[in-house]
Amino acid sequence: MTANLAETLTLLLIEDDDGDAFLVEELLKQAVAPPKIFRARSLEEARAKLTPQIQCVLVDLSLPDASRLEALEAVLAVAPHTAVLVLTGLNDVQTALSAVQSGAQDYLVKGDVDARLLARSITYAMERKRADVAQIKLMQAELTAKENARLESALLPGPLLRGAPIEHMTRYLPGSGGTLAGDFFDTVQTPDGSVHLVIGDVCGHGPDEAALGVALRIAWRTLVLAGQTEATLLRTLDTLLRAERKAPEIFTTLCTVTITPDLRHAKMRVVGHPPPVLVRDGVVEVVAGTPSGPPLGIFHDVEWPVIEVPLGAEWSMMLYTDGLIEAVVSEPGRLLGVDGLLDLVREHGVIDLDRLITHVGTLSDDLAVIMVQKGRA
Known part of the structure; x- marks a missing residue:
């Protein structure tokens, strides 16, 4: 047979x-x-x-x-x-x-x-x-998805705001590669009424980079709550990065902002990171004098000078990772860039995150954004 x-x-x-x-x-x-x-x-x-x-x-x-x-x-x-x-x-x-x-x-x-x-x-x-x-493979994919969700939750926490009269919004989109990156952000209001923000990006993609981003984000929140908001904070984060990273070439860019209790002034340190976008009195611009120094993990004994930013009575501010300005827009191969980002904000007249993101095409990297704004009382 x-x-x-x-x-x-x-x-x-x-x-x-x-x-x-x-x-x-x-x-x-x-x-x-x-x-x-x-x-x-x-x-x-x-x-x-x-x-x-x-x-x-x-x-x-x-x-x-x-x-x-x-x-x-x-x-x-x-x-x-x-x-x-x-x-x-x-x-x-x-x-x-x-x-x-x-x-x-x-x-x-x-x-x-x-x-x-x-x-x-x-x-x-x-x-x-x-x-x-x-x-x-299905079980591995499910485990990876759960781990990614856990890491994303730790990278992108809810803000610790105690009734500050400001609007606070965040957005996060994964890159087209589908691999978890080390983008992170956080917002904390301290007992004196100051509002502190951070956004950062660990170079590379994968669970190790994401875990490092989580460590840096938690360390930042801990230091801010402990009252360390000046140069000591960045030096401590730089030390932590060097101790926890898997390879010496891994660095981290970030931007820290402290908004005064009256919400009329800000102090920034832009650590090798894309410049924040400001809208003040109808004028759309990036923060002058950025960056204030190289990324964390590159040079020893670095000082990151403070950038003083007057805000006024009515303003909007957007912090973002480079996934936003490196996004491919309508023309094949053309990246949005900082100038393109400013043009979009000017076109809208305000920082509208949802409308802004709809204009973003293919993402080569993860995109994380924080927007805070203060209207007239």
Whole structure:
């Protein structure tokens, strides 16, 4: 009777007995589409032949250099995404159960196998392996999504404002690559009524960079709540960055702002970061004198001078990461840039985050934005 392998497969038969190997090959020749069979007589020889083109492995449990489950475990270690079917003379129920529990898709005893059973077992083994791999990938994706959500929540917390008469809005959009970045922001009002803001960006993408961003954001909030809002704060963040980063080339840009309790003046330090946008008395501009120094983690013994910014009675301020100005806009390959950002704000007349983001095209990097504004009393 014709076996039911309907497509030409590439198999690896790991069998040291020539007679048994010949019988397996003869059984598989009866398939509708006989497979291409490579043979290995030992585990050592099999390792060299376990290439990506192998779709299924038939392995004996009695090899000259491996016995029982040792051979199976070695094959699974070398080819974890390939279907493995045990074909052996050991008619042992416990061994069969252990083989399947260890990762084999099926267990066949040589003396009980005919062409149809062997072909069907190979087909089913491959389907089960595909299902197992798909399930593993789904679980990994779900775990990654949960971890990303947890990190994003820690990177982008809610503001600690105690009734300050200002409007506060934030936005965050992930980059098109789908990999978590280290953009972070925070807002804290201290007991004296001052409002403190930070926005930062750890260079690179991935969970390590995101975790570093979380550490810097929490450290910033802790230092502000402890009353450290001047140059000591940046020096401490720089020390923390150097201690926690995975590689010496990793740096962080950020912008810190302290708004006075009367909400009419601000002190800024722009640490290698894109300049904030201000709207005062209908005039849209970036903060003059930025940046006030290089990013964190580049040079030792750096001082970041304070930039004094008069705000007046009515104003809006936007802090953002470079994902915004590096976004591709309507023309192919044209980046928004700082000038393009200013033009959009001028076009709207105010800093409208939702309208602004609708004009942003493809994001090559994550985008984080804080907007605070004070209207006339």
